[in-house]
Amino acid sequence: MTTKANGRPRRPSITDVARRAGVSVGTVSNVLNRPDQVAPATRERVQEAIEALGFVRNASARQLRAGTIRTVGAILLDIGNPFFTEVARGIEDRLASEDYTLLLSSSDEDPEREARYLRLHEEHGVQGILVTPTHGSLDRILAVRDRGIQVVLLDAAAGHPDVSSVGVDDVRGGRMAAEHLLELGHRRIGFVSGPDTVAACARRRAGAVEALLAAGLDPADALVDVAAPSLSAEAGDAAMTELLALPAAARPTATFCANDLTAVGALRALRRADVPVPGAMAVVGYDDIPVAAMLTVPLTSVRQPMHTIGWTAADLLLQEASPDAEPQRVLFEPELVVRGSTVAGP
Template sequence: MADVALHAGVSLGTVSNVLNNPSAVKPAKRERVLASIRELGFVRNQQARSLASGRADTIGFVVVDLANSFFVDIARGAEEYTAQHGYKILLANSDVDSARQSTYLELFEEFRVAGMMLAPLDGPLESVEVVRGRGTPVVQVNWPGSDGETCGVEVDEVHGGRLAAEHLIARGARRLLFAGGPFDLHAVAQRLEGARAAVRAHAGVELEVVETTRITVAAGDQLGEQLGGRAATQRPDGLIAASDALATGAIQRLRSHGVRVPEDMLVIGYDNNHLTADSIVPISTISQPGREMGQRAAALLLEEIAGDPEHVHRSVLLRPALIQRQSTAVPEP
């Protein structure tokens, strides 16, 4: 800043005003300072500015899988909310890697962000406890808060699994198959729990369960190969896939075996991944309110950052919704 002031022939305070309070500087002088900034290639040091002011205006957000548009929706919701309150988001993708998740949490802490949001992997969150123990607020998204110590925003996955099963049952399916995995993923396990509850409530409906190694398109392809190789009488007439990616892979492989969706098999996915509406067979899905989740998580975090005396650590539970598309487009019996 001193170099800019010398180059523009103004005081250091004028340069500061141009950067932080431009309306306080006359237009001609402001343009002279901006011209010097451009010519010198000056970029202010945000970390130093935060240390000097005692207030950071950035929030770190670590997302488990940006390939899934559900997490993109969460990030957009968080960004919308924080921008309205004068904060910027630094976004990182752990890519389903616990080591990378911990590395990004440490990196954001080093950057002295005001707080963090985390859409985590399943499993222990010791790294979150460490970060919070050193004074940085952390809110979890797509994961509950922990025992009054942290805030979290999640979706009622049991309700979502039940919605999916009831939708297929209402359209005449009686031999259901739930596919997803591994089952130690809490979201998959809860979706299965909801599907089982729906089946128990309807006499004459059966539920087969297949655990997959992942909930990706490749795993769906393997599932479709397995089901397509069965005799028609041994195949389910309704498939509940624990993710849209799994449903997409299954449908593609089933078609290669001559199995028609929805005529021979109804298929429903989960997440409302943006690509599923434009797939070969647009896929019915259980839509999670990603944008609202991001907004609610950001609101909880900013409450904590502000030191709101009425802030209470809590978990917010939101409900998913059914979106019907061609993969289940048959009349109700």
């Protein structure tokens, strides 16, 4: 693969494909847009060249001929989640100062959907991509980076040594939540997690386990896991309903939810079942979205600096354009905000 003057890979062009296949640029264009007009043998030769070079078509080519498009893509887990809404606002605020446009999409915690949006952003010629990775391999994200597009991992506590990332110490946040509940005297804690594709949930649970072990408790007995299919209020409602259905001796007296939306759903289930909060069930969320403080029973939550996460990730992406830029890892500290869902007012 050819490289730019700064040593970074250059994206293969349609000219590169034509040269490798021994055909004209027009023939390559026909293969991409009107394949029925190309002889099968020639079409196959062009396709082999495309695969060998890792060529990805640029859907913005016509616009680029008219002028430079300054666009950054962002693939977040769920832009309907207030946490990611605020992160997106931070990204937009940083990019707007440099006259960039933000192209925003949701992976919905689905690795295949994430892969599709990576391809679409690349086809549209974005200058960089901010992505909240779903759980699993980073190979597809790294492949985009290797084709010359700057990439920053967003809301990621760990990633790849050659890729910049911004996140929050979720293990510490999970530990803080569990320690708070243990200090209040709870010895059996429910944990409402999300899909196994969301690595942050596993990190938050790991922090809770650390706190239980430090308190001399066996997590196998002291932590009651409920895996929710999504990080939504509906999933939190269903998870709390499941916990309340347990026999009294097995039921936790407190619940740590992997995010605030699931905690909102959990509080709804508790209200419907006439279970006093925090008297009979304390609840802790994660993120500290704006609605957390506005609930009938204000929610204790582990706060993340949402806007700052987005702003910082976008800033790192802009820095990546410098030829001497080095990958950076920024890890913010969480903060426990105690409210009425764990500590009753006077």
